[in-house]
Amino acid sequence: MAKHTPLSKEFLKGLWEQNPIFKQVLGMCPTLAVTVSAINGIAMALATTFVLVMASMLISIIRKLIPNQVRIAAYIVIIATFVTIVDLVMKARFPVLSKALGPFIPLIVVNCIILGRQEAFASKNTVFRSILDALGMGSGFFIALITLGGIREIIGSRTFLSYQVLPNAFEPWLIMILPAGAFLTLGLMLGFINMYTDRKKNLEKESLIDQYRNKTKSESAGTVAAQEGI
Amino acid sequence: MATTISEAEKINKLELTTSPHLHNQWTTKKVMWMVLAALVPSVISAVLFFGVYQLLIITTAVVFAVGTEYIVQTIRKKKLAIVDGSAALTGLLLALTLPPNFSLSATAIGAVVAIGLGKQIFGGLGYNIFNPALVGRAFLQASFPVAITTWSPNSFAVDGVTSATPLAAFKFDKITAGLSQMFFGNTGGSLGETNAMAILAGGIFLIVIGIVNWRIPVSMIIGILVFGTLFYFIDPVKYPTPLFQLLSGGFLFGTFFMATDWVTSPVTNKGMWIFGIGISFVLVVIRLFGGLPEGVMYSILFMNAFVPIINRFTVPKIFGAVKGAAA
Amino acid sequence: MNTVVKMILTLSSIGVISGGLLSRVNNWASPLIAANLKAQTEEAIFNVQPAAKTYELVKASGVEVYKVFGDDKIPLGYSLVYSGNGFQGKIRLMVGLSPDLEKITALEILEQIETPGLGTKVTEDHFRNQFKKLETSPMIILVKGVEPSKPNEIQAITGATISSKSVVAIVDDGISIMRELKKEGKI
Structure with a gap:
């Protein structure tokens, strides 16, 4: 059924039309929790995209081998493997970032975007299309997280990617870097x-x-x- | 069904509102102006104790509240209802919960949030779950926690540069303020909350003319006295006296002007008792065991969330219905 | 029957492959992670004892204490890791102490989950620098609103009294345990 959609569409749909955050409203937990700053959002989105692309690719390759009854279990094991790799690599190479993201890296395992794409797309489509789809969804997630993290960081701590962008005269709104700020910002964004x-x-x-x-x-x-x- | 356009339009003009549908002699406009009038003593007290600058805070809050209401209603193409005074009242209530000499820009933010996020986002007057003025203040508390707990001394204060509120003084340094001092407002605190006499004057006026149902204030006061006494007897050194609890902080102001908001309080008599006692209980717990010295705002917002469920479970029995299952 | 065998085979082969892969990655990562952890501790130890050159973990004491040395193995004091309750959760900190435990060299907050922008100010230099050269006897006192006048006083952060109080209490507790240990001759 998806064979007739152009390849570019498989990638582009994740950016806006089916954006995982803005349109499908999936994966809210990391979205709300880690976006206190733009850099956290970027790191989270990159880690998720890596897992998503790798899992989509692998599952698409072996999609005909997995028996239908155990597919979810198989997906979870594959996803968890990649998440653990990301977690270990980040702990080894980027200890500061890994500390800032805390338990949310291991929690990528239960991110609905990843399992959702396996179930809805990778298990039914060719490898190349699955990779494109995963990249598109990952980029959509990236766009959402950097926007949310950026807004919260600018208003909540006057900086963007740690560079001060607002003058000292601007009193930062602490609520924006508290959990309440995440809900408010995301809610208003979805509203608009x-x-x-x-x-x-x-x-x-x-x-x-x-x-x-x-x-x-x-x-x-x-x-x-x-x-x-x- | 063959419906012509004009007929369909007529049907669309039906005004849909949620229950309860109550009728009485009051119009929204009249009520709002009466409450505004009842707040005059508190405003005068604020100017008297904290200086003329406080009028600027009040004006800013009112102007931005009314302005936000105007803008949102224009965008949503609703009938303009700013003359009903409800936005002005929210602005004034917000201003009276702010500390003296609070920054004007932050006041404006609070007023915009109060009307925008506290009221209009739910659909305007009558649809909001939470007290808009308190939503605005909660936003400011979370955003500027230092500024909103910086209390400048009043004009009659004898000591020092900063003056802590009686509650903060008790919580952190175990200093108890005098009761008469608190009654006449000669303490640190928010603009409208320090002078118990002015609040009582306005509050009793509202009860007498029938805008405020006496059950909510009475149940809250009974509640705080009961819970306060309980803890005072458990440990008189660690916990303050019930009268101190009653007169300190924003309790009286919240009792008469915040908790009694028609939109965000229960409609049944039994419900009002539950609501009032619930607020007092949450408040005592926050004050005595929480990290913050004061909790009137959070306890009222907390109980606001329960109002729909309180209303549902306290629906009065229909007259003439069979009492009990066995009868 | 055939499906059951297929299910078991698929899942176990996926399990085996992923297990093998993970063990390879772990073999590569675990020494790096351990090194990172050690580097972090080391950095904190030398941060709170700027003059120190070497250190060693003091054994046989209930707390995590490092004895630090300057040139030629001259003992310079201790770096104590201690934790306690803050406003929202545990605060873990490291404090540098002189050999007689009478003076603090510096303070470092290792872990905390205080309110962002408010309680987190305890990690900022403005607050931490107050501990430099602070006297510890009889104990550290927290003052509010006024400048510290005595050599054992710390000024609380405006609006974050509880977090400031917690840090001071944790340091006081840690020092009193150190005094006990010293009395017993264990350090």
């Missing part, structure tokens, strides 16, 4: 995105109605009225 999407959808609907109206000028006025009533 929904507003934008709705507006766009309404415009499209109106233009469709216009087209329809032009086509069916000869038909009865009652039908047109019903269309307008939507």
